[in-house]
Amino acid sequence: MVNSGLHTTLSMKGSIISWLLLAISTISIFYDVAATSASVECLGADQRSLLLELRDSLVFNTSLSTKLVRWGRSASSWSGVTCEDGLVVGLDLSKEWISGGIDRSSSLFRLKFLRSLNLAFNDFNSSAIPSGLANQPIGISQLVLCQIWRADSGRAIAPDQATWRSLKLEKPSLRSLIGDMGELRELYLDGANMSVEGSEWCEALSSSVPKLEVLSMNDCSLSGPIDASLLSLANLSVIRLHLNNLSTTVPSILANFSSLKILSLHECGLQGEFPQKSSRYKHFGALTYHLTNFFSLSGSIPSSMENLSELTYLDLSWNNLIGSLPSYGASRNLTFINLSNNALTGQITSVGWENFLNLEYLELGYNSLEGDIPPTLFTLPCLKHIWLSNNRFSGQLIINPNVSLYGLADLDLGSNLLQGLIPPWIWKLRNLRYLNLSSNIFEDLETPLRNLTSTLKVVDLHSNMLRGNMLPLPSQPAYLDFSSNNITSVIPDNIGDYLSSSTVFFSLSKNNFHGSIPKSICKAAYSIYLEVLDLSHNLLNGTIPDCLMKSSLKVLNLRNNCLSGNIPQNIPTTCALKTLDLSENLLQGHIPLSLANCTTLEILNIGNNQIEGTFPCHFMAISSLRVLILRSNKLHGEIGCAHRPCTWQMLQIIDLSSNDLSGALPTSLLASWEAMKASVDFDQLHYELNLTNSYYQDTVSGTFKGVELELVKILAIFTSIDFSSNRFEGPIPYTLRDLKSLYFLNLSHNAISGSIPPILGNLHQLESLDLSWNLLNGTIPAQLANLDFLSFLNLSNNQLVGSIPDNRHFLTFSESAFERNLGLCGLPLNKSCSVARNRTEEAVDDGNNDDSKKKWFFLGIPLGFVVGFWIFCGPLVFIQSWRFAYYRFWDKVLFRH
Known part of the structure; x- marks a missing residue:
């Protein structure tokens, strides 16, 4: 998103x-x-x-x-002089x-x-x-x-x-x-x-x-x-x-500069509160007042500023200003108002907006303003830019249909509580370039849309309750986001005609679109403009068009649909993808070798499909890879990539869970993941669009701390290894000790044996450790008690013995974290270590005195079974009359009424 x-x-x-x-x-x-x-x-x-x-x-x-x-070339070449x-x-x-x-x-x-x-x-x-x-x-x-x-x-x-x-x-x-x-x-x-x-x-x-x-x-x-x-500088303006x-x-x-503009x-x-006395402003003339301070100024906006009749420019954004908006009744010369990113409250209907005949720019976003948006705001003759996002405005957008509409270019009402129908007058704004109505409660478009103005470049309607099948498609859009609605429709067959000329971003994610992906989408895919195509979380079926893998796309997200067939083959060396998400579909076949041509890939997710074959060692050539998810497929065999040098130094998330991979854990591979060894920046994983201040936010799903979660914002500091539910065997590699920035480690449901290495206590950033359902033996290393950030631990269903470390940190874990280890004792298990120790000693003493008796006792059990079996079953096998009598007996038992 x-x-x-x-x-x-x-x-x-x-x-x-x-x-x-x-x-x-x-x-x-x-x-x-x-x-x-x-x-x-x-x-x-x-x-x-x-x-x-x-x-x-x-x-x-x-x-x-x-x-x-150019100087000196001719008599007329002295530019700048x-x-x-x-x-x-x-x-x-x-x-x-x-x-x-x-x-x-x-x-x-x-x-x-x-x-x-x-x-x-x-x-x-x-x-x-x-x-x-x-x-x-x-x-x-x-x-x-x-x-x-x-x-x-x-x-x-x-x-x-x-x-x-x-x-x-x-x-x-x-x-x-x-x-x-x-x-x-x-x-x-x-x-x-x-x-x-x-x-x-x-x-x-x-x-x-x-x-x-x-x-x-x-x-x-x-x-x-x-x-x-x-x-003394009296002339300062x-x-x-x-x-x-x-x-x-x-x-x-500063209020004493009479010429200040x-x-x-x-x-x-x-710092501190805004000066409230009117005398502070008595000398200000046609003042451009710009006091943006990033959370410094506090208090309310002084009512005396309403009397600044010559005020033309007001910017008090990014402060801690509270209270309501002044009426600015006398400030009819204002052309610019920016009060965004404060803590202003109340309604804006009390402001006499009809008097702002010169106002060109209004930004009140990121406050707590509420109530209706006055209709007069949209009909001011000079107003071109309205930014009211991230407030609590409610109601419907209704204006008199007979009122003339002016040259509004930017309209941002996103993240409010506006509801009802998106009114038709919005689409009649012939100079409109930017429209953001996202994150509201709009339910539908009031009228069908045809021949939308070519000036409209950005349409953002995501996270509403839009239904039906009509999409507002301008003739030359740059950005279209209809995600997270209830639209039930097929994607228009001619969608590529709208997207091919200039569209950079197109998202229909999280709706109810069905049918196949139209072939006309290839027109847009081959365009040099389209960077992000997100059709995820719908009901799309059919196969993936080959053109999508041969395009100039940077982000392709088809996750959670009903797509079938193979992943397209013959991917060219010009592949520019940075994010490819084909997870949660019905894809079959093998991972194409040509996918390694996408050398700029950072996020690759093919999880939850029916992909077969062995571990894709050919991905080792993708040095930019940061997230690799192949979970819940049919991959098998060992991770035997020793013949290929690993270049995954930036890898921070890998999920191979729920496959049929076997053999020892890949020691050399683990040793090459440099991003998990040292601290990294807190930047989020996202793709920067070629549009100002916008980006595509990548998401990843997985099992974290024992719960299936979706990470909406992937921080670069987040690191995770999930090899669970495979057939890995052998000991836990000691190379794990170097992954000091690792946050999540899941090796559960395998056949890993040996003891838990104490070096896991060196992973001081570790928050989740799941080693359950393995063949681990020995004691729990006391070093695990040093993991101060560890909030999830599961060591159940192993062969561990001895006492659980007596540490306050370990007391926070539930009994289920240690259950089904018959040799474990201590809190939080309801088993005293002293009682368990005495029973063990008694068993050892009795064994020394009666070893021979126990030996013959246990040997006699299978011998007695064999003798008894043939005494009963032998006559049934070799004497025909006994066998018929036996059958008649069971016939009477089973079929009597």
Whole structure:
């Protein structure tokens, strides 16, 4: 299943960012064109010489550069350069893939008339900020050295997914760097490593750059608190200090900046309650208020904030805010509201939503809001993004059919208590791209769906109570999840026509779909887009289409159906599968040798089928394998893979239970499982989709602690070995001692003999140990009492003797864990070890005196049986009249009335 709510935020938020990046890139292009045209007219010869000298001194990637690489080729090739009267006044070298540092003798510092410098998004590899910058002219008004950060998301706007390493501020210090820049208006030092205290950086700014209007020092290792000296910067309109460690309460002095329009302090360690006095906000104008703090701010949202008539942007997400929503009656200019991930309660119908004529973005998810969702919300003229998931909203989604619908693009109402029918007006939203109605109580679609808009990319309806046979299938979907409903239908024959062009994820899991898998599914399977196909937990029959094993799929889950026949053969070397689950079907035949071509497999589950043959040693070539489940099949023979080197160093779960495997336990194989020897990360096993913030969650079923369970989230730390219900024999291998990260070990129902090795006491992470129904003898090692995490133990039905370890931990196990070991005594068994010992000694003494009598007694038993048998049966065999009389006697007994 795919992680909904948080997981299915998916591509739409990513799309918003993508559009913003496109817009920024477009602006940059126009800026470059303008700068180029200016340079053609006014760039002097001496300035061109300095620029060429600067280019030659820098190390940059010529294949990715768009500015430096073109300098000097023609009179119009000076991209990123702004000039006036023949002098360079602006230089933008951002995103130029410059690496290393800038030499202090660089010609950059001889551009004496520079007023704007932008070196953002380059790889300075933690180089020191060059001291020559301190010698720049006093006229410089804009200095951008590091990443530019988005105030609404807290993320740097990077040109791609590369890791951008920033500058260090050591020498010069902040004060010496900006000391002669009295005309500086904008300062961007985001990501520079400063490690300075609040009083130091506040005083340096206040004394050196009195005309500063934009202060952006995100993620600079600044400490707090914010000093009052910062108040002297009266012109500040933008303050961005997020991702620092200010460790203070919400700074009240910020309310005294009369020109402040953007305030971003999220993830700064701010604490305490939100300031409630209205005077705190009397100077705030068109303020973008961004105080995301990740569980720091508490208390309620002050009612005085309702009076901020010019407020346009409000983000108080990821805090501990309580109470109800303010009405914001006067805040009609709000375009952005994000109060998600708090503890807000109450209804939202009291808010005058009809007044929010400029609202574009509303996110209230992950709170405890309840009641109806007001219909006016869906008809606001500018609202494009509604995220209300993970609350307690109930009722039905009903609006006046005569009301005009606007350009809603994203609608997320997942994980609420909404019920009834999914209304038809949702499908009439012609700009809708993202729809999440999952984890509610919707029962059906109100009208049949035809010709859905091509803009709809994501439809997530999983975990409802939908019935019937109608599926909403947009013409070009990217993500479709109808899992965990009550849909009773066959899969449409033309399903491949909908999935072939752009679909990445398609799930019908946990419904009542029946019939065969349509052949048209091959169109989607051969597509380069489809990554996940999940048809598990249905009533599908027939065979598995060969195309599914020859596709570009990353995840194929057909578990728990009625599929029959063989696993498709001739799997190509291009197999890209990471997860293959064919378990709980009626599959027969052998495991195909060509399955070893799927060299990227991490999870392989063919359990609970009727597969025959021997252990698949050819899987040894799959080095990425982490989960192997072959339980409940008809595999036989020994695990004799000594001729093949094992590469399963990442293996963490193996289940071979309920087969007919025999021979000794595979000692060398056990020794090669490195992932069970050392601690690993806590990441879950899942497949990351090529959609923003979404993944496919793998699941595994098995017997854990004696109970059949399904693991919905498989942590990478989880390790398990289950060889139970086979015919393994011989001793428990000593190589088990190295598997110190093993959590579950089940060797029950075999013919394993010998004693329990004390080295099992070294498996300190072990939570479950089942050695029952074997031929184990000897005593229970006292070392097992050292397993502090052991919560399930079963040693029953063996030949163990002696006393059960007298340990408080062992007293927590029930009597059934030790029963049917005739030689065991002590708690929790109701057998005293002293009584058992006395009886044993008496038996030994009597045996010494009467050995010969006992010998003849036991020898006489079979002899007497043989003699008695022939005395009675001999006449019946050799005397015919006796035999007829015997038959007549039983006829009267059996057939009399």
